[in-house]
Amino acid sequence: MILVGIIISGKDIAKEKKEVLKNKVSEYINKYGRAPHLTVILIGEDPGSVSYVKGKSKGCLEVGIKNTTLTYPTTIKEEELLNIIRELNNDNEVDGILVQLPLPSHINSSHVINTISPNKDVDGFHPKNVASLYLKESGILPCTPKGIIEVLESASIEIEGKRACVIGRSNIVGLPVSKLLLDKNATVTIAHSKTKNLKEITSTADILIAAVGKPLFVKEDMVKDGAVVIDVGVNRNPETGKLCGDVDFENVKDKASYITKVPGGIGPMTITCLLENTVECYLKHMEE
Ligand code: NAP
Numbered sequence: 308m309i310l311v312g313i314i315i316s317g318k319d320i321a322k323e324k325k326e327v328l329k330n331k332v333s334e335y336i337n338k339y340g341r342a343p344h345l346t347v348i349l350i351g352e353d354p355g356s357v358s359y360v361k362g363k364s365k366g367c368l369e370v371g372i373k374n375t376t377l378t379y380p381t382t383i384k385e386e387e388l389l390n391i392i393r394e395l396n397n398d399n400e401v402d403g404i405l406v407q408l409p410l411p412s413h414i415n416s417s418h419v420i421n422t423i424s425p426n427k428d429v430d431g432f433h434p435k436n437v438a439s440l441y442l443k444e445s446g447i448l449p450c451t452p453k454g455i456i457e458v459l460e461s462a463s464i465e466i467e468g469k470r471a472c473v474i475g476r477s478n479i480v481g482l483p484v485s486k487l488l489l490d491k492n493a494t495v496t497i498a499h500s501k502t503k504n505l506k507e508i509t510s511t512a513d514i515l516i517a518a519v520g521k522p523l524f525v526k527e528d529m530v531k532d533g534a535v536v537i538d539v540g541v542n543r544n545p546e547t548g549k550l551c552g553d554v555d556f557e558n559v560k561d562k563a564s565y566i567t568k569v570p571g572g573i574g575p576m577t578i579t580c581l582l583e584n585t586v587e588c589y590l591k592h593m594e595e
Contacts, residue, residue, distance in 0.1 A: 474518060
């Protein structure tokens with residue numbers, strides 16, 4: 308059967324969500340007298356990190372969230388950084404704190420994540436927020452996994468009862484998105500670098516999520532006819548140097564019923580979920 312995969316545009320969904328958020332933020336400013344405030348810490352000048360941080364600032368500007376970006380050289384000592392975070396934790400005018408990862412090797416990212424107040428942890432990486440996800444308690448959800456579920460729901464894709472396969476088991480994407488799919492009553496298989504016969508597993512999935520970090524890794528022979536394919540990867544195509552996903556879009560698109568594209572898929576949703584998380588932290592803070 309030849310299918311033509313419908314492209315789900317994360318960019319368009321994100322745009323609509325940002326419009327809704329912008330109106331809400333403007334109401335909140337009238338009600339509480341100040342805008343939500345996100346502080347981003349950037350260490351060093353890695354081009355990828357600089358570009359992600361710029362995207363976050365732009366998103367804040369679009370919806371009326373105040374954004375401060377604090378930049379430090381890679382020579383900053385861990386204790387110095389932890390003290391800056393502690394000050395931000397105590398700053399009543401800061402609602403969300405995000406430290407752009409990865410960090411220089413002399414800084415232990417767990418120490419950094421654990422120091423951010425769980426109530427200001429807009430990335431949802433603090434152990435308390437991670438535990439909330441696994442215990443189904445209220446907490447802050449990590450942005451990319453939340454964005455993936457919102458993309459599926461916005462496209463009215465049924466999750467309950469479906470077979471989902473997630474390629475990747477990182478703490479940032481693979482594991483949390485698997486848990487969210489499980490909570491939506493999918494039957495979930497998590498594949499990783501030691502998985503044997505990967506194709507056999509992926510090609511039985513109704514929903515295939517690729518979070519591998521390898522350019523054009525998923526080919527059509529790994530995809531079930533009519534599957535929903537969500538590409539989380541952000542890579543450079545080794546031949547063209549252009550941004551590409553983990554899924555070979557051109558090769559896979561006719562086999563999928565729905566598919567996301569890179570760029571314009573999960574990336575914009577991740578930023579929108581970050582903005583939503585910032586507003587969530589702000590509201591809790593203002594309503595305390
Ligand atoms: P990661 O920490 O490097 O994890 C990659 C996962 O892929 C690991 O679990 C690894 O298995 C698995 N893997 C590697 N090679 C494999 C293979 N040959 N077969 C099956 N599994 C394999 O990466 P990540 O942080 O989860 O990110 C994944 C991708 O998503 C990257 O491209 C990243 O840039 C992108 N990303 C995008 C966003 C966004 O907003 N769009 C956000 C976050 C990440 P092991 O566990 O066995 O090593």
